[in-house]
Amino acid sequence: MTVSLDRPPLALTGDGALKTPYRPRIVGVGTATSAAVYSQQEVLDAFAITDPKIRSVFANSAIDRRHLTLPEPDADGVRAPEPQGDLLDKHKAMAIEMGAEALRACLKRAGAELSDLRHLCCVSSTGFLTPGLSALMIRELGIDRHCSRSDIVGMGCNAGLNALNVVAGWSAAHPGELAVVLCTEACSAAYAMDGSMRTAVVNSLFGDGAGAIALMSGPGDEASGTTEGPTVLKFASCIIPEAIGAMRYDWDRELDRFSFYLDPQIPYVVGAHAEIVIDRLLGDTGLRRSDIGHWLVHSGGKKVIDAVVVNLGLTRHDLRHTVGVLRDYGNVSSGSFLFSYERLLDEQVTRPGDYGVLMTMGPGSTLETALVQW
Numbered sequence: 001m002t003v004s005l006d007r008p009p010l011a012l013t014g015d016g017a018l019k020t021p022y023r024p025r026i027v028g029v030g031t032a033t034s035a036a037v038y039s040q041q042e043v044l045d046a047f048a049i050t051d052p053k054i055r056s057v058f059a060n061s062a063i064d065r066r067h068l069t070l071p072e073p074d075a076d077g078v079r080a081p082e083p084q085g086d087l088l089d090k091h092k093a094m095a096i097e098m099g100a101e102a103l104r105a106c107l108k109r110a111g112a113e114l115s116d117l118r119h120l121c122c123v124s125s126t127g128f129l130t131p132g133l134s135a136l137m138i139r140e141l142g143i144d145r146h147c148s149r150s151d152i153v154g155m156g157c158n159a160g161l162n163a164l165n166v167v168a169g170w171s172a173a174h175p176g177e178l179a180v181v182l183c184t185e186a187c188s189a190a191y192a193m194d195g196s197m198r199t200a201v202v203n204s205l206f207g208d209g210a211g212a213i214a215l216m217s218g219p220g221d222e223a224s225g226t227t228e229g230p231t232v233l234k235f236a237s238c239i240i241p242e243a244i245g246a247m248r249y250d251w252d253r254e255l256d257r258f259s260f261y262l263d264p265q266i267p268y269v270v271g272a273h274a275e276i277v278i279d280r281l282l283g284d285t286g287l288r289r290s291d292i293g294h295w296l297v298h299s300g301g302k303k304v305i306d307a308v309v310v311n312l313g314l315t316r317h318d319l320r321h322t323v324g325v326l327r328d329y330g331n332v333s334s335g336s337f338l339f340s341y342e343r344l345l346d347e348q349v350t351r352p353g354d355y356g357v358l359m360t361m362g363p364g365s366t367l368e369t370a371l372v373q374w
Contacts, residue, residue, distance in 0.1 A: 024171035026229035026372070027178075028110025028214035029342045032101035033067035033207070033329065034094060034188065040204065046070055046079055047193060054200040062302035062323070066207030066330035069094060069188040081193045084257040091127025094186035096140055098210035099133065102335075103141070103182055106212035112178055114143055119179035121150045121167045123159045123334045125249065126190040133184065156247060156362030157298055159183070160211070160334040161370055164358075165235045167215055175218025183335035184210035192252060192259035202260040205301055207330035211338030228345055230356060230372035236281035243269050243365040270300070270361045271307025277367045278312060278357065285371065287355060294344055294356035295319055299326035299336040304361070334360070350374045 038046070040058040043066075049055060069090065071079045082090070099122070107113060120143065122133035129136065132151035137143065148170075152163045163181045171179045187206035192199045215232070246263035263269075278289065295318045297308055305322055308314065316323065321340035325332075329339060337360055344350065351374065358370040 022172050022175045022217040023231045023233065024168045024215040024217040025231045026213060027216050028106045028108075028112065028212075028229070029338055029345065030102045030105025030107070030109055030212045031335070031339050031342055032098045032105065032210045033332075034069045034098060034186070034209075036068060036070070037065050038068050038070070039065050043068070043070075043203070046073075048078075049200075054197065057197070057200050058204040060302070061204045061330075062326055063205070063330045064327050068208060069186070079193075081255075087189045087191075087257070088127055091124075091186045091189035092129060092136070094189060094208060095124055095127065095129075095133055095184045095210075096136055098186070098208065099137055099182050099184035099212075100141055102184065102210035102212040103137070103180060106180060106214050110178070110214045112214065114141055116178045117143055117147055117180060118174065118177040119148045119150075119167065119170050121152065121163050121179070121181045123152045123155075123163045123181065123183040124185060125154055125156050125159060125333060126186045128153060133182075137182070154249070155334075156249070156364075156366075157300060157331065157333045157336065158360040158362030158364070158366045158368045160337055161235070161358060161360045161368035163334075164213065164215075164232070164370060165368070168232050168235075171215040171217045176216070179215045180212055181215070182210065182212045183333070183338065185333035185335060187331075187333060190249065190258065190260060192255050192257060194255065198261060199259065201262050201264075205262075205331045206260075207332050209329055209332030209335050209339065211332075211335030211342075213338055213341070228350070230350070230354075230374040233371045233373055234281065234285075235371075236277050236369045238273055238277035238280070238367045240269060240273055240365040244363075246365050247363040249363070266365065267301065267303035267307045269365060270304055270367065271311045273367055274308050274311045274359070277369050278359075281357065281369045281371055289313065291355055292357050293354040294350065295322075296337050296340045296344060296356060296358045297322045298360040298362075299323075299329070299331055299340070300361055301331060302326070308359070334362075336360070
């Protein structure tokens, strides 16, 4: 649906609406990955996986390739599992490297410099750091020491929109000042290598990646150097407490390290609640689902995408960017929807007045959504 240029913005007063005279606008986006790329077959070969059931999980994932940083093979060509300490070191190094690249790309698209940054919110679930990643990024890049910061840790794949919600509030309270949400996920630092189906599902899915998104509100946003981004109108959330253990990252005593767990039923649980949260998001706006021109959904996996399509009555074209990101990068956790958003902007198909919905899902089990307008 295209809305005429003289149509006023929505006057939102319901739950989730940003209650402020200034509405934040997205003014930049940037993404980055680790260097090495592996096809699904190459991952199977690297770890000499021969079990036909596990190989079928990789083959039916709808993923062609992923960016991964795997352990180097020894003299016999064996890639040994890395101890937890080494994985934490890997997370720190990769999170900073990918994060710096994504942040710089985001600022460039926004027509801004590091010196313009006033708030940095860092998101990650693939490792734990104290001091947080935001402090490390400020030191690494020489960002102004007075830049305010926040860190969102351990929320999982939905966390990018949790952060956007928080930082949208900060942006609205600080008109004319630039804020960035940086999601950086070193999924290669959160792998467990064994022969179980539990780890096979995880190992077939995730890839390394970082995404950054910049916000500004008020009179200053016209001077940001870009007009391609939409205004953020409102947010809506839905947690499914009865499925709190369906997606988790916890300690595996047998492997003596952290590992992911994904319940096989989670795509259907998420799909069944997608309609609930979207109805809440649109409930006080007068909009119907058919009025939404752009859908940017987390690339959680083939079954997750299929469940969202069915339950929301969408088409494969509606989720073409979600599908394409899954194919080319796998699930890059909290930053996945930013890869899709970047692809949408590169298409140059958005028009003034268009509405878009951002949706992520993850542990909790949780669905997060945002309504935006160009």
